[in-house]
Amino acid sequence: MELALSLGNPSKLSSKDLGFCMGLSSSQDKGDAVDGDEKRVSSDPPLHLHLPPFSPVQGPERRFEMNRLAAAAEEGAVSSFQMAFRVKNRSRRGKRELELEIVENTRGSDDDESGSTRKKLRLSKQQSAFLEESFKEHNTLNPKQKLALAKQLNLRPRQIEVWFQNRRARTKLKQTEIDCEYLKRCCDTLAEKNKRLQKEVQELRALKSCQPFYKQLPATTLTMCPSCERVATAASGSSNTDVKTGEFPFFSLTNA
DNA sequence: TTGTCTAATGCGATTACCTCA
DNA sequence: AATGAGGTAATCGCATTAGAC
Numbered sequence: 106m107e108l109a110l111s112l113g114n115p116s117k118l119s120s121k122d123l124g125f126c127m128g129l130s131s132s133q134d135k136g137d138a139v140d141g142d143e144k145r146v147s148s149d150p151p152l153h154l155h156l157p158p159f160s161p162v163q164g165p166e167r168r169f170e171m172n173r174l175a176a177a178a179e180e181g182a183v184s185s186f187q188m189a190f191r192v193k194n195r196s197r198r199g200k201r202e203l204e205l206e207i208v209e210n211t212r213g214s215d216d217d218e219s220g221s222t223r224k225k226l227r228l229s230k231q232q233s234a235f236l237e238e239s240f241k242e243h244n245t246l247n248p249k250q251k252l253a254l255a256k257q258l259n260l261r262p263r264q265i266e267v268w269f270q271n272r273r274a275r276t277k278l279k280q281t282e283i284d285c286e287y288l289k290r291c292c293d294t295l296a297e298k299n300k301r302l303q304k305e306v307q308e309l310r311a312l313k314s315c316q317p318f319y320k321q322l323p324a325t326t327l328t329m330c331p332s333c334e335r336v337a338t339a340a341s342g343s344s345n346t347d348v349k350t351g352e353f354p355f356f357s358l359t360n361a
Numbered sequence: 362t363t364g365t366c367t368a369a370t371g372c373g374a375t376t377a378c379c380t381c382a
Numbered sequence: 383a384a385t386g387a388g389g390t391a392a393t394c395g396c397a398t399t400a401g402a403c
Contacts, residue, residue, distance in 0.1 A: 225400075225401040225402065248392085248393095266393085266394095270393095270394075274395080277395090
């Protein structure tokens with residue numbers, strides 16, 4: 106990897122237009138081993154970046170952008186790329202920000218006409234399948250795994266990272282949907298049961314109101330608790346009905 | 362034209378590591 | 383040498399955007 110730094114154009118340098126420009130080119134084309142060999146293999150033109158002195162991004166933000174640049178440059182060890190740096194008005198947060206674009210060299214000629222719009226990559230079926238398999242093994246990645254996958258699939262590590270993040274989000278969403286469905290079923294079942302129990306309570310209340318008929322019934326026919334469906338051993342002689350009130354000991358009709 | 366899928370972006374929170382007083 | 387504070391980078395989840403189909 107070659108890196109050249111200069112503070113503006115010395116020939117035109119003045120106190121007013123002191124800017125920053127950087128030239129960068131990857132010495133490792135795709136498929137080359139990352140062995141620290143300094144020989145220049147890539148035929149890609151070197152990259153030039155300019156941070157003009159009037160850049161709205163200053164201080165920590167500017168430093169942050171430079172860190173992003175460095176990180177992007179590091180990624181170049183895995184995948185060759187071109188970068189474009191520009192100031193863009195962002196409407197969503199009303200903030201003017203520097204935007205760094207990294208475009209794969211091998212992405213095809215259709216990237217050329219992209220202009221300012223973001224091009225969206227569709228992963229191939231093979232790539233997706235491979236990532237799915239990896240996700241089954243481990244749904245998070247360590248840096249080594251990320252780099253290995255990136256190299257294997259000819260993608261940038263950041264793309265691998267994003268894919269895993271989105272995949273985790275999809276898994277979570279799906280699980281939430283399953284949970285919702287389950288809870289809904291539980292709710293329906295409980296509502297149904299509640300309805301049934303209410304009906305039973307009404308029937309028992311009606312039964313209580315016409316006690317003479319109720320008392321005539323043999324105890325053995327009424328020894329099942331309607332709510333817990335427990336059968337009492339009334340046939341053994343000890344009746345489950347209260348002798349004085351004629352009520353079941355399982356529950357109180359007056360409290361129901 | 363509209364809806365869905367999903368790659369990509371932005372941001373805040375967390376954590377680990379480093380430097381320095 | 384030990385320690386706490388502050389800075390930085392990496393990573394994550396989450397919300398959102400936007401391109402492709």
